[in-house]
Amino acid sequence: MSETPRQITLQEWDRGYERLQAAGVSQPTYGGPLGRHVDEGDARLLKLRFDNSPAALRLWNFLLTEEDRLRAARDNGKKLVGAMKDLGTVPVMAYSLDNLVAFYPDGAWWIPCVMEVNSGLLQIADSLGIDESFCPVRAMLGAFVTEAHFPIPDLLTCSVGATCDDFSAIAQRLNGLGYPILWWEIPHRRAPEDNEEGVHLPGGFSAPRGQIEFVKAELERVRIVLQDLAGRSLDDEALARGIVKANRVRELLARLREVVFTATPCPMPALEMLIAEMLAIHFCSDQDETIAVLQKLLDEVHRRVAAGTGYSSVQAARVFWVNPVADLQVMNLLEDCGGRICGTEYLLAHALDPIPPDVPPMEALAQMALADPMVGSAVDRAARIVAEIRRFGAEAVIVSRIPGASHCALEGEILGEIVREECGLPVLEIEVPPLTDAVYPSLRTRLEALVETVANRRSR
């Protein structure tokens, strides 16, 4: 099928799926009509509009079947590693061993959003004393209690230190419920002082050699525990192979981003790009399939660019988006209002950079861990955002906040001010709760006004 790119409803996709089947288009084992996920409780899908390519269908089905893969992995004798908070480091180590599968239990924060708050996870967190004054990641506690959304991991790791206080408190509560956690510390990244040896990090940052050595030592502790769990050695050679594979995912995402953010018309909607980028950190519990899914998306994007087709008109406002949203339908709103995605920073920018291939593996992983936007200052993060805005030629910036996420409340204003000063672009700050229905008209007004502002600026 090579239809003109369109955003279609779930019902349209289910009819499209029948046509795909009739046309003999092969689907992976986890494929099928999207409607079945609604039957399983993902009611928010009914509000979304999806890209109409088979590649996008595969992406969605891949995302929404992670739990099945985790349970199958356990049935096949593999051990499950629940990596928490580090955003991209421990999974690379775990996937270097062929009998380990890693995933992010903290990704459960999206479950109440996709299930329209019907999952009951937040109420369980409430009952455990972790109420709505905490980050939405508290939904993870409910998922552990119900065991309904992922199997309980054989090992839990969690990075602490320069991570948000809310998350540490939630993970400590989980620990208190009887789930042992391997804590490892990540320091707040800082620039080296005059008397310190400095190390260049991915993303253009730098850190003192002492911080790298500290993180390496922490990751060595993780390595030992992973080896014990797997019952086999995780030597540098295996790690190097794991890094090559992780870099393959990153390379595909880098190419996907480059094409999508620079092509006109825009060949892939903002929503599918958000889902695709998230694969960089968690691989959706299958690294090989992640590579296949991203390759298909990239092929589709190349096909559309070659055909000159896409979503946006030439006039579409080129918008850079900061932070993921809780309610996915807000990403649809961007195209609805006459915008297009033109750069993103979803707090995982470091997981989109190649892990340095020319240094010993543990050094490379330590460097990457320290390049995480969340372990540095907001000013560092803004510097990277400004560089990306310039690179992709964005004309406006949206900084979305997640209610309750402590870093959002503090960082948004700083990022906005720096972007305004450095780039002279309009910056729109929006708060996106898990269900935006009540504030949807107001959000639409803001996005429309941002697009109008871009159009007016062009006419100068």
Place this chain on the structure above:
Amino acid sequence: MMYAGIDAGSRAIKVVLIGEDGLEVVAKGQVDQGVEQDRLACRLFEKVLADAGVGRSQVRRIIATGYGRNAVSIADTTITEITCHAVGVRQLVPAARTVIDIGGQDSKLVRLDGNGRVRDFAMNDRCAAGTGRFLEVVADRLGLSLGDLGPMAAQSRSPATISSMCVVFAETEIIGLLAAGRACEDIVAGVQTAIAARIVAMAGRNVEAPVIFTGGVARISGMETALQTALGQPVAISPEPQMTGALGAALLARRQQDSY
């Protein structure tokens, strides 16, 4: 030929009709918002035309703006109130660099460039604490009309501190202040100060003068003083502040026609 702007706000619908040259307001009108938004807007539009002796066929283009803009079926297109207020203010006060628009249920701060175009803007989030709704709640609680609030606030010697960040909690706080014997004028003045503080927080740094105040709340006396105090610089009320959005919409209708 003529051009019309319809501002379907949360509290009131406003219509402005301008002539071919765009310099003269031919007619205007206002009606309270209600359940049947489209019908109210259409009836007001027809009334404004009738009062001005203008036939429907003489109106070349209509733009709707405001909270209920998408419900106005007679409009040729819609444009957000942020852009419309900027254009309306530019027409009335060409030197304006900042527009503060406080309406019934939202508030906005719009930064303009030297040509009067929107440079950047901020809008209140889901809370009503920086909007006209806050004043309505207070007026209702104190048994006053909206028009009474300004004169009453002017009598205050010591405005109360309203610290709640939410209208619902603020109402509770006001009940507590009344129970403690605090004078109504101090409470009203305190609410005006609280609204102004919310606007300033939304604005951040670098609010460039001249600052022009629009929207229905600008008609409540004392609010511009509260904003001036909070911002630390003069704030001027736009001529006919409630009509600014509709005027901007009418002007944009004329501009759009020019570009066809």
